[in-house]
Structures are given as C-alpha cells and as structure tokens.
Amino acid sequence: MTSSQTAVPAALRSTHVVHAGSDAAREWWRDAVIYQVYPRSFADGNGDGIGDLAGITSRLDHLGTLGVDAIWLSPFYRSPQKDAGYDVSDYRDVDPLFGTLADFDTMLAGAHARGMRVIVDLVPNHTSDQHAWFQQALAAAPGSPERERYIFRDGRGPGGDEPPNNWQSIFGGPAWTRLAPREDDGEQGPQWYLHLFDSSQPDLDWTRPEVRAEFVDVLRFWLDRGVDGFRIDVAHGMVKADGLPDWDGHVEMVAGSSDEVADDVEPGAPEDGSTGASNAGPMFDQDGVHEIYREWHQVLAAYDGDRALVAEAWVEPLSRLARYVRPDEMHQAFNFSFLTTGWQAAPLRTVIAASYRANDEVGAPTTWVLSNHDVVRHPSRLGSTDPSVKVNGVFATDPQPDEALGLHRARAATLLMLGLPGSAYLYQGEELGLPEHTALPAEVRQDPAFFRTGGTEAGRDGCRVPLPWSAEAPGFGFGTAGEPWLPQPESFARYAADAQYGVEDSTFEMYRAALVTRRAEGLGHGNLAWLDAWAEDEHVIAFRNEGEHGTVTVLTNLGADPVLLPRGVEVLMASGPVVTDRSADPQTRVPQDTTVWLRG
Known part of the structure; x- marks a missing residue:
C-alpha cells in the first residue's frame, strides 16, 4: 500500500499518518469482524424460553447475511448457571440447557459452511464450586x-x-x-478460599503445574473439534501477587487509571488514551500470566488455520495491554479504553492514536469494541446525560437514556469504529440498534452482582435480554413457545430483525452495507492518517483509511454546527441523514452526531 495525495481535494488532505498497515501479515483475525453470541439470549430452539445451540444454528443465515467473519460464543459448558455459565463445572461438555456436543458440532459445521469461523469462551480464572476438583478439595484435608x-x-x-x-x-x-468446620482443621480452624467473583466461583491456583496441564488439555479438546480460537475470560487475572498482600483499592470490572505519558496527545485529553478501564491491584495483570499465554500460543500454533486467542483484559495503560498481544502470546485484546471513552472528539482521537501506537509496537492489530454482555449497550450509554460516566446497569428509577439520541449516536460510533483498520467485535443485537432494557423489576434479575451488592447495583441483565426476531410473534420470535428467561420491553417490536431486513436506512442494513464496503475496500488492513483540516478540531474526527483496494475518508461530526464537505466527493454511506443543496455544483452538510464514509 502506498500513500498519495494526487487529485485529493484540499480539505481531504492527510499528512499525519497514525497507523501504517502491514503488507506482510494476513492472518484472518487481523481484520476480522466478529459477532458475539450470548447463547441464552440469541435464539431458543426448543421452546423453553432459554436460547440454545439449536437456536443459534437456526439463525446462522442472519449472521451470514450480515456479513461477519466469525462468531464468538459465550459459555455453553456444563454449569450450575450461578453466573450465566461463567461458573463452569465441566469444560469438556455442553450444558443440557443449551443442548449436546452433537448440537455444538452441527452449529460449528453450519458456521463453517457459511464461511464463518467460531471462537469459544474459556474461563480459566475460576471454576464452579460444583466442579469435580472443588468438590474433591472440600472433601480433602488442608494442605492436600x-x-x-x-x-x-x-x-x-x-x-x-x-x-x-x-x-x-x-x-x-x-x-x-x-468453609464449614471439620475435625482436621487444626488450631486455625476452617480454611478460607478465594473468589474474585461470586462465592460459587473459586479461583484456581495457576502456580500449580496440574492446573496448567489441565487447561492445555481443554484447549486441545475443543481445537480437535474444529474451533478457530478462544476468548479468554479475565485474561489479566489467574496469577496473583506473591503473598496475596492487602490492597486498599476498589476492585470492579471498570476501575483505575494510569499515569503513563505518550507523545502527540490532544489538549485536555488523557495523555495515554486511558479512560479508567482497568483493574489494578495485586490480583490482576501480574507478569506470570504471560508465561501461560506463551504456552497456549504454542498449542494453537500446532494446529492449522491460524487459530486465535483473544484477551478480555481490562488493563491500562495501553502499552501494558499490548504486552498480551506480543508475537508469541495472544492474537487480539479487546480495546476497552475505546469502549469507555466519552462521546468527544479529542479523547476519541487520543485513544485511537494511542491504541495504534501501542499495538503497532508489537505487531498486533487493534481490536475495537463498543458493546458486550458486561456493559450497558452503547445506544443507551451514548444516550445518557454524560456518556463518559461508567454505569453498572440502569434501574427504572435512574435518569433514563434518550433512546432516539442514543441510537443516532450509536450508529455514528459504529461507522467510526468499522472505518478503522484492525479487527472489530459486534455484540448480538447491536446490528438491530437494541438499547439497554432499563426497567427490569428486581424479581426477574439474575446477575449475581445485583444480589451481592444488596440490589444497589443493577448489574448486567439489561444488556442480556433475549433478541427480537419477529415484531408480531409472541416473545418477538425468540422461541417457539414459553416466556423468555428475561422479559423483553414492548419497544423491542420496532427493533425486530424482520422489521429491518431490506428496509433502506434501517440499522441492520447500515451494518450490512458497512461490512460489505469494509471488505471490498480492504479497510481492515489499511493505512490511517488524520485529515489535516480537522486534525485538532474539538468537534470533528476525520481520517483517511487507505485500504488494500481503495481509499475511504471517514468523518464524524460530534459538534452542533454542520460540517460542509468539499464539492466533488461521493458519500458512500452515512449513519444518518445528510443535507445536500440543489445547486448546479452541490455541497453536502453533515449534521451533528453523524458519520459519513466518503470517496474523493
């Protein structure tokens, strides 16, 4: 790829290169768009109100039409379901709630037949307290x-x-x-066990060779079945500081900050792109985790097909996160700093530049994400009074997001993200524009965070509500019969998939068109440079992505004043309506909270 300014309108000139795409590395995961399936909420194939593997298989054509490259499945393993499957009792079997191993094989084959790869979740920090190992530990003596x-x-x-x-x-x-008292407890009485999450999720001791060997075998079990990779839950956990020292900080899924200084930062923005999206303390981001991932890298490298490891690591600064994706470790790491950045041009530019700077240093792609099963959906976050404030769910009594504003901004944020080189993750339902369910009553909530905080934290149920497939069907077509495991709001009818297929300007069709253009132009492997005219604008983000097959200019207007585009450019797509005058030589104006992709 080469950079050229020939015949480029002056307003679209770009001389500040942020990221240079590589002509060498072409593994699939470097530019893939990957869709997260949360199985219990995607589609119900047997009518019990809970999504399952058969339901996923029945809706693979939806994902094929959308145009994603791969699917990531949240846990479907045997589990008491105290934490929606993130409490695993058997890593080598499917929970009957979701089906059987044969159902998994059918789903996997169906995805592969449609050209989609499949990544599965792995939960190595802890097991369920019903896991055979923990039950054996309870029966054994201290020190055993x-x-x-x-x-x-x-x-x-x-x-x-x-x-x-x-x-x-x-x-x-x-x-x-x-533990409960027992005869051989000794003078100190019953022992205690560590659980960084729920008490039903005891942490494993990753200093023990037996633990490491067990998970290598688990990796091979699923690789032998044909999976294309693993998303590693709490990838920055597992190893704890020697001696388990006291720590006075507050542990949560999004906490902390960083003081690393980087060059070329935006005035008034965090200097390293940090947003407070980190877990600090002696229980996280210890150097020993990298030994584990180097071993796992070797395991996956022995299989064909460029199998991938994806880190869920809430780590900052970004240079620290990049350590997880060094050439002999993981392949991707979710960019939570980007996810948690507010809806402002300067901080967004800073986190984008800092992300490329850190990941380019280790030869890794930047992996963009806006929503997942652990955070408030981005249409609702961006419709809040202050989109930069982190919230752990939303109660009906809380200030409510502006649904229309949130969707308008979310579409703009999505086109911004999909215009960036690298890989991107989509969370199920975001292609429909689904907002958070913000009015779930206490009696239906199931997230352990809600119960362990005495109901003071709403938790994650609001982003996990089952998808609407059909506007007119009971349960919006989620299943054949029965009530969904979490109730859907009536507003989901207007977001139903069948109400959006083939409908011009629907959110689904915008996503589909963006993925078609992204692939056709090779934007995932592109070079990125800020447009000179808006390089320091406090309301506009604008860059050129020189892809493998074409160049696309991406412009997002976050300010109140419309942005006037130069004459002669072609608007390839827009997240919302744009205004073009009717003169002989027309010009287009981009309104507030709108992203456009341009040719010119």
Whole structure:
C-alpha cells in the first residue's frame, strides 16, 4: 500500500499518518469482524424460553447475511448457571440447557459452511464450586494436593476468624468464603478460599503445574473439534501477587487509571488514551500470566488455520495491554479504553492514536469494541446525560437514556469504529440498534452482582435480554413457545430483525452495507492518517483509511454546527441523514452526531 495525495481535494488532505498497515501479515483475525453470541439470549430452539445451540444454528443465515467473519460464543459448558455459565463445572461438555456436543458440532459445521469461523469462551480464572476438583478439595484435608489446585488459606486473627486478606469481590462483598468446620482443621480452624467473583466461583491456583496441564488439555479438546480460537475470560487475572498482600483499592470490572505519558496527545485529553478501564491491584495483570499465554500460543500454533486467542483484559495503560498481544502470546485484546471513552472528539482521537501506537509496537492489530454482555449497550450509554460516566446497569428509577439520541449516536460510533483498520467485535443485537432494557423489576434479575451488592447495583441483565426476531410473534420470535428467561420491553417490536431486513436506512442494513464496503475496500488492513483540516478540531474526527483496494475518508461530526464537505466527493454511506443543496455544483452538510464514509 502506498500513500498519495494526487487529485485529493484540499480539505481531504492527510499528512499525519497514525497507523501504517502491514503488507506482510494476513492472518484472518487481523481484520476480522466478529459477532458475539450470548447463547441464552440469541435464539431458543426448543421452546423453553432459554436460547440454545439449536437456536443459534437456526439463525446462522442472519449472521451470514450480515456479513461477519466469525462468531464468538459465550459459555455453553456444563454449569450450575450461578453466573450465566461463567461458573463452569465441566469444560469438556455442553450444558443440557443449551443442548449436546452433537448440537455444538452441527452449529460449528453450519458456521463453517457459511464461511464463518467460531471462537469459544474459556474461563480459566475460576471454576464452579460444583466442579469435580472443588468438590474433591472440600472433601480433602488442608494442605492436600486437592486443595492446592485452588487458593485456600488459613484465616487471620485468633482462631483464623478473619479473612486471609482484605480483598473484595468484583461482584461485591469479601473475596473470601470460609468453609464449614471439620475435625482436621487444626488450631486455625476452617480454611478460607478465594473468589474474585461470586462465592460459587473459586479461583484456581495457576502456580500449580496440574492446573496448567489441565487447561492445555481443554484447549486441545475443543481445537480437535474444529474451533478457530478462544476468548479468554479475565485474561489479566489467574496469577496473583506473591503473598496475596492487602490492597486498599476498589476492585470492579471498570476501575483505575494510569499515569503513563505518550507523545502527540490532544489538549485536555488523557495523555495515554486511558479512560479508567482497568483493574489494578495485586490480583490482576501480574507478569506470570504471560508465561501461560506463551504456552497456549504454542498449542494453537500446532494446529492449522491460524487459530486465535483473544484477551478480555481490562488493563491500562495501553502499552501494558499490548504486552498480551506480543508475537508469541495472544492474537487480539479487546480495546476497552475505546469502549469507555466519552462521546468527544479529542479523547476519541487520543485513544485511537494511542491504541495504534501501542499495538503497532508489537505487531498486533487493534481490536475495537463498543458493546458486550458486561456493559450497558452503547445506544443507551451514548444516550445518557454524560456518556463518559461508567454505569453498572440502569434501574427504572435512574435518569433514563434518550433512546432516539442514543441510537443516532450509536450508529455514528459504529461507522467510526468499522472505518478503522484492525479487527472489530459486534455484540448480538447491536446490528438491530437494541438499547439497554432499563426497567427490569428486581424479581426477574439474575446477575449475581445485583444480589451481592444488596440490589444497589443493577448489574448486567439489561444488556442480556433475549433478541427480537419477529415484531408480531409472541416473545418477538425468540422461541417457539414459553416466556423468555428475561422479559423483553414492548419497544423491542420496532427493533425486530424482520422489521429491518431490506428496509433502506434501517440499522441492520447500515451494518450490512458497512461490512460489505469494509471488505471490498480492504479497510481492515489499511493505512490511517488524520485529515489535516480537522486534525485538532474539538468537534470533528476525520481520517483517511487507505485500504488494500481503495481509499475511504471517514468523518464524524460530534459538534452542533454542520460540517460542509468539499464539492466533488461521493458519500458512500452515512449513519444518518445528510443535507445536500440543489445547486448546479452541490455541497453536502453533515449534521451533528453523524458519520459519513466518503470517496474523493
């Protein structure tokens, strides 16, 4: 790829290169658009109100029409479902709630037949307390090999009545639970076990060779079945600081900040692109995790097809996150700094530039994301009074997002994201424009974060509500019978998939068209440079993506004043209506909260 300004209108000149695409590396995951399927909420194939593998298979054509390159499945393994499957009791089997291994194989074959790869979730930080290993640990004596697979410790104080340290659970409350008394407990009494999440999710001890060997075998089990990679849950966890020291910080899914300084930052913006999207403390981002991923990298490299590892690592600064995607470790890492950045031009430009700077240094793609199963959906975040404020779910009594404004901004944010080189993840339902369900009553909520915080935190149920497939069908076509496991708001009717297929300017058709153009132009492997005219504009983000097969200019107007485009440019697509005058030599104006893709 080469950069040229020949015949480019002056307003579209770009001389500040932010990212130079590579002509060498062409693994599929470097520019893939990957769609997250949350199985229990995607499609119900047996009428019990809960989504399943058969339901996913029945809706693969939807994903094929959308045009994604791969699917990521959240956990479907055997589990008591205390944390919606992120509490695994058997890593080598399918929970009957979702079907059978044969159902998985059918789904996998169906996806592959449509040209889509499949990534599955792996949860290595902790197991379920119903896992055979933990049950063996409960039956064994303190200091036994069975207990050494987990993090058991004696308590502090007289009789060991105080937890081993002061760590708090991400879901609220202490991160330690004490066992029931037994005869061989010794002078310190019953031991405590660590759980950074729910008490039903005991943390494994990753210093133990037996634990490492077990998960290598789990990787091979699913690789042998044909999966194309793994998304690693809590990838920055697993290894804890020696001695498990006390820590007075507050642990949550999005917390912390960074003080690393980077060059060429925007005035008034965080200097390193940081947004507070990190987990700090002695329980996260320890150097030992990288030994694990180097071993896993070798396991995947022994299989054909460029199998991929994807890090869910809430880590900042971005240079620290980039350590997870060094050439001999993981292949992708979700860019949560981008996800948590507010709807302002300067911070967005900063996080984009900082992301490329950090990832280019290690030869890794930047992996963009706006929504997932753990955060408020971005149409609702962007419709809030302050989109930069992190919220753990929304109650009906909270200030409500502006639904129309949120969708308008979300479409603009999506076109901005899909215009960036690298890989991108979509969360199920965002291609329909689904907002958060913000009025779920307490009696239907199921997220352990809601219960462990005594109902003070709404939790993640609002972004996990089952999808609407048919505007007129019961349950909006989610299943053949029965009530969905979480109730859907009546407003979902206007977002139903069948109400958007083939409808010009619908959100689904915008996503589909963007993916067609992105692939046709080779934007995922492109060079990116800021447009000189708006390089420091506090209301406009504008860049040229010189792809493998063509050049596209992306412009997002976040300000109140319309942006006047130069004459002669072609608007390839827009996130919302634009205004073109009727003169002999017309010009187009881009309104507020709108993204356009241009040729010219």
